[in-house]
Amino acid sequence: MMIGPLLGEGWQAMRANRLRTFLTMLGMVIGVGAVILMLAIGQGAQMMVNDSISSMGSNLFIVLSGSSTAGGVRMGSGSVPTLTLGDMQAIAEMPEVAAAAPALPNTAQVVYGANNWGTLVAGTTAAMLVVRDWEVVKGQPFTESDVRAGTRVALIGQTVANLLFGEEDPVGKTLRIKNSPFQVLGVLGAKGQSLDGRDQDDTLLVPVTTAQRQLFGNQFPGMVRFIMVKAKSAEFMAAAERGLTDLLHTRHRIREGQDDDFTVRNLTALAQAAAGATKVMSAMLGAIASISLLVGGIGIMNIMLVSVTERTREIGIRMAIGAKQGDVLLQFLLEAMMISLVGSLIGVGLGVGCAWAVSRFADTVVVVTLSSILLAFGVAAAVGVFFGFYPARKAAHLSPIEALRYQ
Amino acid sequence: MADECLIRAVELGKDYLTAADTFFPVLKDIDFAIAAGEFVAIMGHSGSGKSTLMNVLGCLDTPSRGHYYLAGQDTAALSSDRLAELRNRIIGFVFQGFNLLPRVSIQDNVALPLLYADVVKSERRRRAQAMLERVGLGGYAERLPNQLSGGQQQRVAIARALVSNPQLILADEPTGNLDSQTSEEIMAIFGALNAENGITVVLVTHESDIADYSRRLIRIVDGRIAQDGPTAQILEPVRP
Numbered sequence: 001m002m003i004g005p006l007l008g009e010g011w012q013a014m015r016a017n018r019l020r021t022f023l024t025m026l027g028m029v030i031g032v033g034a035v036i037l038m039l040a041i042g043q044g045a046q047m048m049v050n051d052s053i054s055s056m057g058s059n060l061f062i063v064l065s066g067s068s069t070a071g072g073v074r075m076g077s078g079s080v081p082t083l084t085l086g087d088m089q090a091i092a093e094m095p096e097v098a099a100a101a102p103a104l105p106n107t108a109q110v111v112y113g114a115n116n117w118g119t120l121v122a123g124t125t126a127a128m129l130v131v132r133d134w135e136v137v138k139g140q141p142f143t144e145s146d147v148r149a150g151t152r153v154a155l156i157g158q159t160v161a162n163l164l165f166g167e168e169d170p171v172g173k174t175l176r177i178k179n180s181p182f183q184v185l186g187v188l189g190a191k192g193q194s195l196d197g198r199d200q201d202d203t204l205l206v207p208v209t210t211a212q213r214q215l216f217g218n219q220f221p222g223m224v225r226f227i228m229v230k231a232k233s234a235e236f237m238a239a240a241e242r243g244l245t246d247l248l249h250t251r252h253r254i255r256e257g258q259d260d261d262f263t264v265r266n267l268t269a270l271a272q273a274a275a276g277a278t279k280v281m282s283a284m285l286g287a288i289a290s291i292s293l294l295v296g297g298i299g300i301m302n303i304m305l306v307s308v309t310e311r312t313r314e315i316g317i318r319m320a321i322g323a324k325q326g327d328v329l330l331q332f333l334l335e336a337m338m339i340s341l342v343g344s345l346i347g348v349g350l351g352v353g354c355a356w357a358v359s360r361f362a363d364t365v366v367v368v369t370l371s372s373i374l375l376a377f378g379v380a381a382a383v384g385v386f387f388g389f390y391p392a393r394k395a396a397h398l399s400p401i402e403a404l405r406y407q
Numbered sequence: 408m409a410d411e412c413l414i415r416a417v418e419l420g421k422d423y424l425t426a427a428d429t430f431f432p433v434l435k436d437i438d439f440a441i442a443a444g445e446f447v448a449i450m451g452h453s454g455s456g457k458s459t460l461m462n463v464l465g466c467l468d469t470p471s472r473g474h475y476y477l478a479g480q481d482t483a484a485l486s487s488d489r490l491a492e493l494r495n496r497i498i499g500f501v502f503q504g505f506n507l508l509p510r511v512s513i514q515d516n517v518a519l520p521l522l523y524a525d526v527v528k529s530e531r532r533r534r535a536q537a538m539l540e541r542v543g544l545g546g547y548a549e550r551l552p553n554q555l556s557g558g559q560q561q562r563v564a565i566a567r568a569l570v571s572n573p574q575l576i577l578a579d580e581p582t583g584n585l586d587s588q589t590s591e592e593i594m595a596i597f598g599a600l601n602a603e604n605g606i607t608v609v610l611v612t613h614e615s616d617i618a619d620y621s622r623r624l625i626r627i628v629d630g631r632i633a634q635d636g637p638t639a640q641i642l643e644p645v646r647p
Contacts, residue, residue, distance in 0.1 A: 005522055009511075016510050317506045320467060321567065322495025322523040326486045400467045404506070 001048035003334070007155045012337040013307070014342075024303045025343035027296030028383070032347025032376045033354060034289035039372035041353040042282020044365035049278045051086040055191040055200060055266075057132040059237060060267040061229040063091070063244065082252065082261040084222045085208070090247055091128065091229055096240035098232045101128035102224035106213045110204060112164040112175040120203045121177055123211025123224075129188075136343055139171035139186030142207055150209035154182040157201040161209040178215055181205065191393075242264060247404025291377070296343070297383035304336050313394050329396035336388020337381065344380035348373055413478060413575055413607050414464060420472035421459050433459045434531045435630045437473070440611065441618035443574065446601040448618035448638065449611045451627035454514075458579065460627065461611045465498055465577045466490045478574065495523050499568025503580035505560040507552040513563050514539065520571045538566035539552040542596065558589035565596055569606075574602065578610040582617055614643055 014021045064085035085102060092100040104123035109116055122128075125147050129136065142153045154175070161170050170184045191200035206215065208224065231240040241264055248254075248262050308315070315328055323331075352368055359366045419437040422430040433456045441447055451457035463475055466482055466617035478497055481492065491584050494500075495522075499520075507516045518535035526534070539545050541564040552560055561581060568576055578597065582590035598620055600606045612618050624641045626634040634641050 005528070011508055313506075314508055317508065318489065318519070318523075320465070320500050320506070321492060321520045322491050323572075324491040324523070326488070327523055401462050404467070404502075 002052060002332075005158070006331050008329065008333050008339045010164070011263065013311075014338060015164055017307075018057075020303060021339060023338055024299050025313050025346070027299040028293070028340050028380055029296075029347040029350060030291030031296040032344040032380050033350035034292050035286060035379070036348060036351025036368065037288040037354045037358070037366075038283065038285035039375070040351070040366040040368045041358065041364065042278070042285045043367040043369060043372065044359075045278045046275070046282055048365050048368055049271075049275050050166045051192060052194055053275060054133075056214065056271060057134075057230065058268060059231040059234055060131070061231070061241065061244065062265045062267055063087075063227040063229060063248070064265065065223070065225060065261070066265040081226055083224050085224060086222070087248065087251055088224065088227050090251060090396055091227060094240065094243050094247065096231055096236040096243055098230045098321060099127045099130040100229045101125050101131045102208050102249065103128070103226050103228060104208055104216065104224050106211070106216050108215065110160065110175055110177050112170075115164045115166075119157075121211065122203060122205050123208035123215070124205055125208055128228065131228045134191065136186040137188045137189045138178060139184070142161050142185050142205075145351070147207040147209055147378060150207060150213055152180060152182045152210060152214070153185045153207065155188055155205040156184055157188050157203045159199055159202040160204055161187050177204070177206070180212060180214060193233025211220060211271075236269065237266065239306055251267070287335075293376075293379055293383060296380075297340070298389040300336050300339055300384060301387035303339075304332060305394070307335070308332060308391045308395040311395075312398065312403050312406040315398055316400055316406065319398070319400040320404060325396040328398075329392045331393045332392035333385065333388050336392065337384040340380050340384030340388075341377075344377050345379070348377065350377040360378055412476070413443045414439075414502075414609070415476040416440070416464075417476070418473035419463065419470045419475055420498070421463060421468070422471045423459075423553075425586075429532065434463070435632050436523045437632060439632060439635060441607065443607055444605050444606045445623055446598070446621045447610075447623045447625060448621035449627060450613065450618050451616070453611060455456045455627045457611050457613075457628040461577060461579050461609075461615060462638065465500060466493050470580065479503065480504045491523075495520055495575050496571060499565075499571065499573035499576045501561070501564050501568050501576060501578040501581045505552070505564045505570075505584075505585040506556070507560055507563060509552055511551075513544065513550050513552065513555070513583070515528070516552065516563060517566045517570055520567060524571055534570055536568070539563070542566045556589075557585050558592060561585060561589075561593055562596070565593070569600070573606070574598040575607045578608065580612055581610060582612070582614075590617065618642065 026368050063083065088102045091097055101124050105120055107118055108121045109118050110121070126141050127136070129141055136155060141155060142151070146153055154177070156170060164175060165173065166169070171189055173179050173184050175184060176182070188201070188205070189196060194200050213220070229240070229244065230235050244264055252261055254260060318328060355366045355368045358364055412593055416437045419434060421434040422432050425431045437460065442599060449457050449460060459468065463470050466477065469483060472594070477493060480493070485493070498560055508519070511519070514532065514535050517538055518531040520541040521531040521534060526607060536545065536548060539548060544559060544562055544566070547555065547559070552563065555563065576597065581597070582593055585593065592618060597608050597610065601608045610617070610621065618624055618638060621638045624634070624636065625632055626641065
């Protein structure tokens, strides 16, 4: 039996009962549309989270100083200065660690010409760029010798560059931090928002020694607020965390049972938790939307059963003049599939349209991927076959005389 | 032995399950053979079992007992798909109620058996149109069945029965819904098909006027063959 003429007959049957066909189709339209839209919203959320994670850098630890807990009151980090550049050096030499960089952050007013801006000035080393996967897009990074000598040089973030320099090229210019002149060595690449919504480009990096001695007048020379550590790869994360803790225990002479005077936090784990949560959310959105696809499928089955009953006599005639069981089965199966496929085509249009409208008017990132369209389409086709099969089988198994006698 | 017999029924019986869960024999010990080229009328009152016999002859139903051979093949041994093939290639059906598909054009109705014989589209159209012209409805190809009169619809049904070049036409009360003049026209077509094309015609009727067109008559009474012989002999005593 050829498929071509059966498609034609299926089309005719669909047209013969336009309203009914349309209503049946509507179930699939809404189902497919909802799946595509929900997947798009989920994908959008995932993409935002992933962007934030990759902007932070990968395989990261942060070692905070002096966050000891005393009687339930946890002192703010840095309130007890315990981490030193020496700790940082020792961590950087660990075999599991790719790089470690100190951070001594503080807010300060930065001035260039007529412009000024309060921003986060962080004292660090060149290793920070490695740790955070941060590149210098213009000019040069500062070097070891800058850190040793405590020179007045700075790397500025995109936001600072825009606000202070506008169209001007900042490289080589001199700006003032707390009235001290600093030469801009380079401009950092854009990082965008962090997971918690801070603008990561609103910052300025200076050598840690310069920050200690000249900017923030630290009363404990050599102390840093926190150390950022990058493990060699994801597999080294656990070993690095253990090694870090042991190393600091030894260096700080903390015996077993004593409270730590530092805290190690796994930033990647936090990020992964956020990514995991988004994934679960988008999977749930998809699953809820799939239920409407299922309901649409049941609608198709219902209408096909009605159709088989209505057309019992037609089935009898076809059988009398030579239709085999397979021919009748195929005819009704194709009809169910046509309803579900035409419905899902319209549904794809609706879903993509709604996704576009959401991204346009609700200012949410939505990502319609080809795979989500194919998925929705594939599921719809499967629904058509699955729910069309029972009515088609019922039609094919009718006895010819019973069917011919049916009034 | 069955080579010259198109149809052969051997001790054929058919039971129906009644509401009281007992078997009621509708057909009993039916024995006859029909050779290719005959024009046979099966007569009987309603409830005599003639329609059941027709369904068995048309491979729409299977006998409960005995054997039915169509074109030399024992139909009891055949699968439902093989039976469908036999219906498609060897038999052409004409029903009392015409049984045309309501939403399908006249030409497509006539071409339908060819669809199930996997004939290509252009060939289907050509042969369907040729059959429509043969029954005098060449100009009605694109009409729908309900735009035609009863006689015209029955002629379309005959064209459909003929389109796959069957050896046997089975007509179940083909004139039951038609007035007497149209009935005559339809019966003339059957006569011509039998005389000119050598197609075997078996028709079921309860009217002796219609049975009169045949050359052999089988009368069924209470599920048994009561009479079987040349139509002229059997109907003669009834005539005034």
